[in-house]
Amino acid sequence: MAQVREKQLQQLLSTVKSVIAFDQPKLSAVIKNNHVIVEGCFSIVSTNDSHKKHGVIAEFLVKIIFSPLYPTDEPRVLETGNCIKHTLDNHINTDGSCCIVVWEEWITTNSDNSVQAYFDGPLKNFFLSQHIKKTTGEWPFGEYPHGKEGLLDAFTNVLECSKNETKVLYLLRILSKDRLRGHWNCPCKSGKTIRKCCLDDLVRLRTKVPSKMAQIMSNRLQSYDRKKGNISSHDKITAKQGQF
Amino acid sequence: MTQKNSNQLNSHEAVLKAIVEAIDIPKSLDQIARDRYASIGRWLDRDNSGIRQFDPEIYPQGSFLLGTVIRPVGDADEFDIDLVCTLKGTKNDFTMSSLKVSVGEEIKSYAKKNGFIKEPEDGRRCWTLEYSDKANFHMDILPALPNAEQYRLMLEESGHTILATDEKISEKAIAITDKTLDNFDIYSDDWPVSNPKGFAIWFKSCQANVLNERKQLLMESDVMYASVDQVPDHKVKTPLQQAIQLLKRHRDSMFDGKENKPISVIITTLAGHSYNNETTITETLRSLLKNMGGFIINPEGESWIPNPVNPIENFADKWKETPEKKQNFLKWLEKAQRDFGLYLVSNNYRDIPEELKESITQETMSNVLPLIVASVSTPAIISFGEAEAATIISKGGATKPWRK
Ligand SMILES: [Zn+2]
Numbered sequence: 182m183a184q185v186r187e188k189q190l191q192q193l194l195s196t197v198k199s200v201i202a203f204d205q206p207k208l209s210a211v212i213k214n215n216h217v218i219v220e221g222c223f224s225i226v227s228t229n230d231s232h233k234k235h236g237v238i239a240e241f242l243v244k245i246i247f248s249p250l251y252p253t254d255e256p257r258v259l260e261t262g263n264c265i266k267h268t269l270d271n272h273i274n275t276d277g278s279c280c281i282v283v284w285e286e287w288i289t290t291n292s293d294n295s296v297q298a299y300f301d302g303p304l305k306n307f308f309l310s311q312h313i314k315k316t317t318g319e320w321p322f323g324e325y326p327h328g329k330e331g332l333l334d335a336f337t338n339v340l341e342c343s344k345n346e347t348k349v350l351y352l353l354r355i356l357s358k359d360r361l362r363g364h365w366n367c368p369c370k371s372g373k374t375i376r377k378c379c380l381d382d383l384v385r386l387r388t389k390v391p392s393k394m395a396q397i398m399s400n401r402l403q404s405y406d407r408k409k410g411n412i413s414s415h416d417k418i419t420a421k422q423g424q425f
Numbered sequence: 426m427t428q429k430n431s432n433q434l435n436s437h438e439a440v441l442k443a444i445v446e447a448i449d450i451p452k453s454l455d456q457i458a459r460d461r462y463a464s465i466g467r468w469l470d471r472d473n474s475g476i477r478q479f480d481p482e483i484y485p486q487g488s489f490l491l492g493t494v495i496r497p498v499g500d501a502d503e504f505d506i507d508l509v510c511t512l513k514g515t516k517n518d519f520t521m522s523s524l525k526v527s528v529g530e531e532i533k534s535y536a537k538k539n540g541f542i543k544e545p546e547d548g549r550r551c552w553t554l555e556y557s558d559k560a561n562f563h564m565d566i567l568p569a570l571p572n573a574e575q576y577r578l579m580l581e582e583s584g585h586t587i588l589a590t591d592e593k594i595s596e597k598a599i600a601i602t603d604k605t606l607d608n609f610d611i612y613s614d615d616w617p618v619s620n621p622k623g624f625a626i627w628f629k630s631c632q633a634n635v636l637n638e639r640k641q642l643l644m645e646s647d648v649m650y651a652s653v654d655q656v657p658d659h660k661v662k663t664p665l666q667q668a669i670q671l672l673k674r675h676r677d678s679m680f681d682g683k684e685n686k687p688i689s690v691i692i693t694t695l696a697g698h699s700y701n702n703e704t705t706i707t708e709t710l711r712s713l714l715k716n717m718g719g720f721i722i723n724p725e726g727e728s729w730i731p732n733p734v735n736p737i738e739n740f741a742d743k744w745k746e747t748p749e750k751k752q753n754f755l756k757w758l759e760k761a762q763r764d765f766g767l768y769l770v771s772n773n774y775r776d777i778p779e780e781l782k783e784s785i786t787q788e789t790m791s792n793v794l795p796l797i798v799a800s801v802s803t804p805a806i807i808s809f810g811e812a813e814a815a816t817i818i819s820k821g822g823a824t825k826p827w828r829k
Contacts, residue, residue, distance in 0.1 A: 202759075203714045206766030224771055228816055232809045234436050236773035239810065272826035280828040287824060303824045306817060310826060313810050321814035325827035335827065 186215065189249045193217050193296075197247060200297045207240070217247040220261075225309050239312040241265075245304075252294040255284040258304065265311050269327060272307075281307045283325060283335035285398050289390050290339060329405040336398055339390065342368070350402065356387055356395035435798040437774045441706040443793045444785055445667045448495045448674050450504055455659065457560050458489065458506050465554075465566070468535045469510065469528075476527050479512035486567070486621030488673075488689060491628055492659055492666045498677050500788055503561040507551075509621060511569045511599060519570065521602035522610045528552065528568040549604050550617075569599035569619070576618055576735075583737050594734050597622035623734035624690075629658070631697040632665045635704060639663055665700045668709040669693055675761050675784045685747060687754040691730055691740050695720045698733075707769055714762045718755075760784070775799070 194217050197210045207222035225238040232238075242262030248254035259277040260267070267273045272280040282303040288294055291302065306322060313321045325331030337344045340352050352368050355361070355375070361383055363376030371378050390398070434440050450458070466483040469476060487507035488494045497503050510528050512519075519527070525547075532545045532552045546553040551565040576598030580589035589595060600616035608615060629636065637653060639661035644650045672692055680686030699716035703709040722729035727745055732738040744751040767778045775797055782790045817823055 199715065199718075202762040203711050203766040204770060206763045206771055225810070225813070226770055227809055227813050229809075229812060232812065234774045235809070236776075237771055238813055240771075269828055272828050274828075280826055282824045283827050302822055306822070306824045307826055309810060309814055309817070313814060316810070320826070321811065322818065322823035323825050325825050327828040331827040332829075335825075 186249055190215065190217065193247060193249055193251060196296050200300055205300070208243075215249065217249075219243075219245040219247070223304070223308060225305055225312065238309065241308050241311070243308075247296070251296065252288060252299070255281075256299065258307075265315070271311070271314070272324065279307060283332060285394065285401070286335040286339050289394060329402070332402060332405075336402065339398075340386065346402070350399060352386075353390075353395045353399035353402070355383065356390050357392050357399060359392055361387065433798065434793070434796045435774065437769050438705050438707050440774055440777070440793065440797060441671065441710075442667070443796055444674075444789065445662075445670050445706070447500070447789045447792050448670060448785075449662075450494045450496070451502075454502060454504065454560050458504065458562060461556070461562065462506070462508050462564065465508075465532070465535055465564075468538075469531050474531055476512055476531055479514045479518075481528075481531075482511045482513075483566070484509055484511075484622070486625075488693075490621065490625045491669075491693065492662065493669045493673065493689070493693065495670050495673050495677070498674075498681050498786055500786075500792075501561065502559060503563070506562050506564045507621075508564055508566045509569050509599065510566050511571060514570055516570065516600065516612065516614055516616065520610055520612050521606065521608070521616060524568050524570065525552075525602045525604075528566070532566060547604075550601055567601055567619075569601050570616070572598045572600035572616070572618060575600070575614070576620065579618065579737065580735070585736055588734065588736070594620065594623040594626055597626070618735065620732075620734050624732070627733045628693065628697050631700050632663050632702070634702050635663050635665070636661065638704075664703060664706045664709040665696065667706045668713055669696050671706070671710065671765075671785075672696065672713065672761060674786070674789075675764065676757055678784050678786050679757055679760060680753065685750045685753050687750075687757050688740070691754065692717075694730060694733060694740060710765050710769070714758070714765060718758055 190212050194210060194212055197217050197219060201208045201210060201219065204226070205221075205224055207224060208219050209221055210217055210219045212218070221242070222240045223243045224240050227233050227238055241260060241264055244259040244261050246257040246259075248256070258279040258281055260273055260279055261277060263277075265271050265273055267275050267277055274280070287303055291298065310320050310322055310324075313319065325334050333344060333346060333349060336349050336353075340349060342348055342352060348368060355365060355368060361375065361380070363380065364374050367373050367375045367378035368383075369379050375383060434443055462483055462485065466481070468474070469481040469483065471477070474481070484490075485506065486509050489504075489506045494504055494506075512524065512528070514524075529545065529547065529552050532554065536543075536545050536554060541554065542557050543555045546555075548565070551567045554562075554564040554566065556562040556564070573596045577589045577595045580586070580595070598618060598620040601619050603609065603617050606617075636658065640653045640656040643656055643661050644653055650656050669692060673689060676687055676692065695717040696713045698720040699713045700709060701712055703712050718724065720730070721741070722731070728741045728751060729739050730741040732740060741751070744754075761784075764778075764780045764784045768781045772778055777790065777794070777797075814823075
């Protein structure tokens with residue numbers, strides 16, 4: 182078991198190293214405490230050749246912690262240079278940890294969840310957003326409201342439904358089952374059964390949100406009500422990683 | 426330097442190109458080298474040459490054939506030129522020793538006739554001729570016999586049937602001599618095998634498209650050539666060759682005077698595999714540096730870097746007995762990724778980071794730096810971020826921050 186994990190970690194390390202090779206020359210990666218830790222200066226590079234000759238768009242000092250279970254586990258990202266104020270409005274916690282993205286949304290709406298895609302997508306987008314916010318006051322890609330409301334927005338987007346918590350939870354309950362229950366009431370509230378109504382749409386949705394992911398999303402949404410302290414199971418995991 | 430005016434380099438690519446020109450063999454010296462080995466060839470083939478009956482042929486191999494020659498650190502006009510001298514004989518006509526001596530006698534008489542200060546040196550496999558005028562060439566001449574049959578058989582026996590039937594490559598195989606072998610002085614079938622021309626054919630195949638494009642361009646600007654086929658390979662430079670030259674210089678400065686540095690044939694082989702028809706030096710360097718490591722077979726254990734035209738031969742065979750060679754290769758690759766990345770990714774084209782200056786050598790850089798356009802009216806960099814965000818949105822790649 183320990184050997185399997187060691188091999189997984191080594192594999193993740195070499196993946197991360199090949200992603201940062203050349204393209205992120207100021208980052209380095211090592212294995213520490215059973216995680217792959219990336220540290221240094223994250224460069225935001227233009228994809229436009231005529232802009233590239235003027236160097237990077239911006240740089241931020243970061244520490245990124247990858248669990249060997251990536252991409253099931255979201256990497257934990259810390260802004261370590263104090264270049265951005267660590268405030269809720271900046272989507273950075275007081276300990277420097279960054280709220281990069283709604284992980285489940287990124288996983289389900291992108292077919293490529295590789296480390297490369299993470300660097301080119303959410304990670305770059307987050308820090309590019311910070312850079313633009315600082316200079317223009319605007320979030321170029323928008324932002325989600327804090328807490329449950331933002332989560333509901335993101336899940337609504339994933340499930341392509343209207344923003345209604347009961348409806349989202351019912352949809353997630355349908356998707357959580359190992360197979361579609363055709364005799365259940367259709368979530369569109371037509372009064373018909375799924376089999377006689379939106380079966381095709383739900384079959385398609387299941388390929389995007391597999392049952393395990395639906396369970397995770399459902400638990401996450403409900404955790405806001407279960408625990409008044411607003412500590413989700415996900416927060417507990419990241420709290421455990423605080424030792425880095 | 427062929428740059429005529431100063432202050433004209435205004436991009437990363439232009440700066441890299443100027444560095445390559447500074448470390449490359451100048452066109453005039455390239456021509457002198459070609460004239461010189463042609464002159465040796467005529468001597469070996471003269472009427473009273475002792476080996477004339479074997480129709481001696483002399484041709485370049487290694488970096489001179491591949492177009493990846495570079496100056497030594499310090500930028501002196503000193504170049505190692507590797508040559509092959511093939512006699513059309515068989516292993517019944519020669520022992521390794523008698524082949525070496527027969528070729529050696531003629532090279533010695535050539536040196537004597539042309540007033541060389543140093544006698545040709547009798548190396549393990551080669552004869553070395555040292556020119557000591559302003560064009561300081563060390564010419565290593567490798568005596569050889571044609572060896573196509575045995576080469577084909579060897580490939581077939583080891584299961585490389587496709588390669589064995591590739592006549593264009595197999596017909597170029599040679600048998601070479603080695604002083605350290607027990608059968609050096611006796612008639613034997615068992616000679617070391619090599620195929621430098623075959624390797625060059627493979628290397629050319631890695632970049633066939635770009636090579637043709639470059640030849641086409643030259644043809645259009647030079648009335649000397651009526652068709653692309655008439656343009657000799659060495660008249661054009663490709664980004665793959667140029668990137669390899671930069672990597673070799675980076676290696677040379679990193680291991681200057683030290684042992685166990687990564688060998689050129691390993692860098693060249695991995696580079697050839699990694700190349701994907703990129704058309705600029707910048708893109709080529711990125712592609713090579715990101716992908717080279719992936720072409721080492723079994724990088725964790727007993728590593729293999731097969732000779733592409735003779736897969737039984739492992740270019741990394743010394744890594745096992747001397748682990749430092751392997752460690753040095755990996756260290757070099759990581760440093761090269763960082764040093765070139767720091768310039769090409771992190772910096773604008775004007776600011777060359779110290780790390781890269783050191784690894785190209787300050788001497789070479791002092792020739793290039795004055796040519797860099799000092800400052801242009803820099804556009805408002807701030808807008809680059811917004812332009813990038815717009816690109817991301819248009820590609821559907823936007824993601825939003827959120828707080829739990
Ligand atoms: Zn329905």
